[in-house]
Amino acid sequence: MTEIDKADEPDSDLLYYIDFFVQKAKRHYLLLLPITALSAIVILIYVNITTPRYTAVAVVAPVQKAEGAMGALSSAAGQLMSQTGLGNLMTAGQDDTIDQFSRLLQSYRLASVLAQKDGFLQVIFADKWDAQTHHWKSRDDAFHLTIDGMKRLLRLPVKPAPDVDDLYDFLTKNLTIVTSKENDLVEVDLNYTDPATAQHMLEYILWDADLLLRENKRRDVAARIAYLKGVIPTITQEYQREATIGLLSIQEQSMMTIAADARFATAVVEKPHASIRPTWPSPTAVVVLILLLSVGLWTLAILVLPESNLLPKYSGRVPRLSSATTSPRARRMA
Numbered sequence: 264m265t266e267i268d269k270a271d272e273p274d275s276d277l278l279y280y281i282d283f284f285v286q287k288a289k290r291h292y293l294l295l296l297p298i299t300a301l302s303a304i305v306i307l308i309y310v311n312i313t314t315p316r317y318t319a320v321a322v323v324a325p326v327q328k329a330e331g332a333m334g335a336l337s338s339a340a341g342q343l344m345s346q347t348g349l350g351n352l353m354t355a356g357q358d359d360t361i362d363q364f365s366r367l368l369q370s371y372r373l374a375s376v377l378a379q380k381d382g383f384l385q386v387i388f389a390d391k392w393d394a395q396t397h398h399w400k401s402r403d404d405a406f407h408l409t410i411d412g413m414k415r416l417l418r419l420p421v422k423p424a425p426d427v428d429d430l431y432d433f434l435t436k437n438l439t440i441v442t443s444k445e446n447d448l449v450e451v452d453l454n455y456t457d458p459a460t461a462q463h464m465l466e467y468i469l470w471d472a473d474l475l476l477r478e479n480k481r482r483d484v485a486a487r488i489a490y491l492k493g494v495i496p497t498i499t500q501e502y503q504r505e506a507t508i509g510l511l512s513i514q515e516q517s518m519m520t521i522a523a524d525a526r527f528a529t530a531v532v533e534k535p536h537a538s539i540r541p542t543w544p545s546p547t548a549v550v551v552l553i554l555l556l557s558v559g560l561w562t563l564a565i566l567v568l569p570e571s572n573l574l575p576k577y578s579g580r581v582p583r584l585s586s587a588t589t590s591p592r593a594r595r596m597a
Contacts, residue, residue, distance in 0.1 A: 303553050316456060361529070384425050437455065469529070472528075488511065491507060
């Protein structure tokens, strides 16, 4: 074999197989019609036996807090606070609120709080809850006993009822958070099997996440107030005392705001709502699945099945490929 034949063989072989596939596709293109009909039936059956999913959507924005502690003081007092370290105290813990809120929505801490709410787990995992007996469904049937036995063999936990770990997994899989850096808006989506339940559950999630941030801030401000009250009696200079009292007044105002505002960290721009049209299955997804399945089955059929098994009505004699597309290996064998 010459060097030219060695260089041309891979490309020629590829052209040979492509041409072989194209020729078979031309002879059996009508086979795509019954395969598409069969694929449509299979996909429609699958769609009807699967549980639809609905999406509740909400949009929130950070609440702007006027906490300009240093701006409220004189320039001399501001320099004093910077020198004594109290300026760092006033700004400590003031991380980006909207980032904290976004991280909290899919946190184990929030899942722990929600799991303790009366009836929350029972609603989220309604398929495992017996509403008549008000108990979790037993797992003593053959199917669940088999599943639990396999879990024990794999050293996986076996639980009689859903718990906070299951709720945490649910939130990480079904809660989607999209943050816009341009306007600080956060879109929160919750997928569930019922639109009304998805909407109510998303309201609870947003509310409890805001409460957790409120509690964090309350502890921080309370610690600052206690610190400043302890520092004031030890200050001997009058201007230092006045500056520190000013800081204390600002923190006490912050504590009043924390207690008074209906929402502390986020304002609801768009309340949670869920359309009665399911997000899954959608008409577009159904059409795409039918096309993918039909094309895949048709390609498999014309490539794998022997020529005699491909609908004799549409199959014909295999034409001999031209020498232009026949690979060098085939020409040498001939």
